[in-house]
Amino acid sequence: MSKTLFDKVWDSHVVHRIENGPDVLFIDRHLVHEVTSPVAFLGLKNRGIPVLYPERTFATADHNTPTRNQHLPVKDPLSANQLKALEENAHRHGIPYWGLGHEKNGIVHVIGPENGITVPGATIVCGDSHTSTHGAFGAIAFGIGTSEVEMVLATQCIMQPKPKSMRITIDGVLSEGVTPKDVALFIISRLSTSGATGYFVEYAGEVFRNMSMEGRMTVCNLSIEMGARGGMIAPDDKTFDYVKGREYAPKGAAWDRAMAYWKTLHSEPGATFDREVSFDGDEIEPMITYGTNPGMGMGISGAIPRAESLEGGVATYKKSLAYMDFQEGEAMLGKKIDFVFLGSCTNGRIEDFRAFARVVKGRKKAPHVTAWLVPGSHKVEAAIREEGILDILEKAGFELREPGCSACLAMNDDKIPAGKYAVSTSNRNFEGRQGPGARTLLASPLVAAAAAVTGKVTDPRELLVSELV
Amino acid sequence: MAYDKFTVLKSTAVPLPIENVDTDQIIPARFLKATEREGFGENLFRDWRYNPDGSPKEHFVLNNPRYQGQILVGGKNFGSGSSREHAAWAIYDYGFRCVVSSFFADIFRNNCLNIGVLPVQVSAGFLENIFQAIEADPGAVLEVDLPNQRITLTDSGLSESFEINGYKKQNMLNGFDDIDYLLNMKAEIETFATRLPH
Numbered sequence A: 001m002s003k004t005l006f007d008k009v010w011d012s013h014v015v016h017r018i019e020n021g022p023d024v025l026f027i028d029r030h031l032v033h034e035v036t037s038p039v040a041f042l043g044l045k046n047r048g049i050p051v052l053y054p055e056r057t058f059a060t061a062d063h064n065t066p067t068r069n070q071h072l073p074v075k076d077p078l079s080a081n082q083l084k085a086l087e088e089n090a091h092r093h094g095i096p097y098w099g100l101g102h103e104k105n106g107i108v109h110v111i112g113p114e115n116g117i118t119v120p121g122a123t124i125v126c127g128d129s130h131t132s133t134h135g136a137f138g139a140i141a142f143g144i145g146t147s148e149v150e151m152v153l154a155t156q157c158i159m160q161p162k163p164k165s166m167r168i169t170i171d172g173v174l175s176e177g178v179t180p181k182d183v184a185l186f187i188i189s190r191l192s193t194s195g196a197t198g199y200f201v202e203y204a205g206e207v208f209r210n211m212s213m214e215g216r217m218t219v220c221n222l223s224i225e226m227g228a229r230g231g232m233i234a235p236d237d238k239t240f241d242y243v244k245g246r247e248y249a250p251k252g253a254a255w256d257r258a259m260a261y262w263k264t265l266h267s268e269p270g271a272t273f274d275r276e277v278s279f280d281g282d283e284i285e286p287m288i289t290y291g292t293n294p295g296m297g298m299g300i301s302g303a304i305p306r307a308e309s310l311e312g313g314v315a316t317y318k319k320s321l322a323y324m325d326f327q328e329g330e331a332m333l334g335k336k337i338d339f340v341f342l343g344s345c346t347n348g349r350i351e352d353f354r355a356f357a358r359v360v361k362g363r364k365k366a367p368h369v370t371a372w373l374v375p376g377s378h379k380v381e382a383a384i385r386e387e388g389i390l391d392i393l394e395k396a397g398f399e400l401r402e403p404g405c406s407a408c409l410a411m412n413d414d415k416i417p418a419g420k421y422a423v424s425t426s427n428r429n430f431e432g433r434q435g436p437g438a439r440t441l442l443a444s445p446l447v448a449a450a451a452a453v454t455g456k457v458t459d460p461r462e463l464l465v466s467e468l469v
Numbered sequence B: 001m002a003y004d005k006f007t008v009l010k011s012t013a014v015p016l017p018i019e020n021v022d023t024d025q026i027i028p029a030r031f032l033k034a035t036e037r038e039g040f041g042e043n044l045f046r047d048w049r050y051n052p053d054g055s056p057k058e059h060f061v062l063n064n065p066r067y068q069g070q071i072l073v074g075g076k077n078f079g080s081g082s083s084r085e086h087a088a089w090a091i092y093d094y095g096f097r098c099v100v101s102s103f104f105a106d107i108f109r110n111n112c113l114n115i116g117v118l119p120v121q122v123s124a125g126f127l128e129n130i131f132q133a134i135e136a137d138p139g140a141v142l143e144v145d146l147p148n149q150r151i152t153l154t155d156s157g158l159s160e161s162f163e164i165n166g167y168k169k170q171n172m173l174n175g176f177d178d179i180d181y182l183l184n185m186k187a188e189i190e191t192f193a194t195r196l197p198h
């Protein structure tokens, strides 16, 4: 039978099949951070066992870390305690640890690809749901819970029933001002936040083929927001070029062997999927969310849908709009905003900063807007400096912070105050996600930049046009 | 981590008829800073349950003494969002052993099964029956029978069967976890690893 890309990678990692049960799946790479690992390491200690393959395990500090003054001791005692626990656990078990200030430090899903830990055909897990990011390389990557973190540390395996497969095909050409983030928000708005639950998604078609690796990472990152276990894209020359030469990527003869294998990683022409969905890329507009889940998104020039136009869940829908203090049928354009957050593993890579800079160049930050610009890693930060982007940002009145998850989940001090509106390039607009009572509008770096300079929800295409004339 | 065996649970239930309850609501990120697994129940549904000054919000169901029990009944797409297992811990630590909904997010369902909380997925219609029964009488008792995979509203006798993976069912019935199973396979895993391309 013709296999899908997903089948090929999954089947080659099955150590054992349990009848009427899950598969025992071998995990090539395990990424660890401070928040979801301490209890897992405690579990190992209680069982008196070591980490089975420390060389397949990588640890970074990102979730609760401050984005300013990282050279100083972390003030919050609970965060400091988690960071210390991770450092000690990594040290005890011989795991590479990239703590605050380390040149390889950054958000776990940004540093994996950057350092060549993420490679095609691999299985990758991490105790963070946006592990799906790594699927951009043709890897099977998904988020796991802490019991599973302990499981992978102890046995390098995980027990999972094989998910169903879905292919999302988008052909056509994206219009100016439409970014990979918009493509993802568009898909989620069509499928809903549970539309892909139980599935592993493959993204196919012209739109994804034409996308940069950064863009593919943004799309795969957001797979989880439609309920999917993960998403992946078949590797191609762009993928191989990106991986080549990175520190942990295979070298020499090992590279040649890997390439021979990687080139086989695509869905066969006759392969069947449990579900196929397709959209037209030309139809997609810059997107923005208006509610409290990522499925509540719309084209930026549209109007907030009326409850009666939805299928079911009217009470939940109204509760969500009440939280946002928005009305049905209103336009989003022109709404005043208070905060802008550029960053996270969704949009904290160099391409995102380039896009942001493109809009703010020669303009000024709106005086009432507080903007947090947080690179995904020190490598991203270095590129921002080298490419002259920092200069553009500073001239426009912005400052750059130090890497970390920051306002994506607001575990550190970067919290949006209650009742305030933030245009955020992160991935979740849940109630309180960015701070108790915070109101989040998810959007692309272009939309975030347009909001940052105008102080309100603005179609970035207007600013891009004026840039051309 | 080992947990108590789950066989048949008879209990009143706490209703939460809200859809898309995400794990950020179940346990907000700022409470994820522990390095131990205790005490998460106190912060279960923190921002729905308490005002910023720490006083309880009167209208939230967990603050209403009429509703008690070891079963939490939630709206569709329960547990979406962040993979934090802390959400399942908070539910367990608060005293729930079973969550009923018409649809669960994947990772949440797995996390529950891994720590001894039984996720029971019922039809939308049956979920509605449960909500109505509890509304009519907060003392309404539900019986969750894992060996027979059946959930029953004991007063009316209305019942429905539910699915659970056979392997996970055995684990729940015996209070075992996956790590015990995998540790027994260590030699096989190590041989397998030598054959992999990366």
Ligand code: SF4
Pocket: A062, A063, A107, A108, A109, A128, A129, A130, A344, A345, A346, A404, A405, A408, A409, A426, A427
């Ligand atoms: S940036 Fe947000 S989603 Fe990404 S790893 Fe950090 S907390 Fe998770």
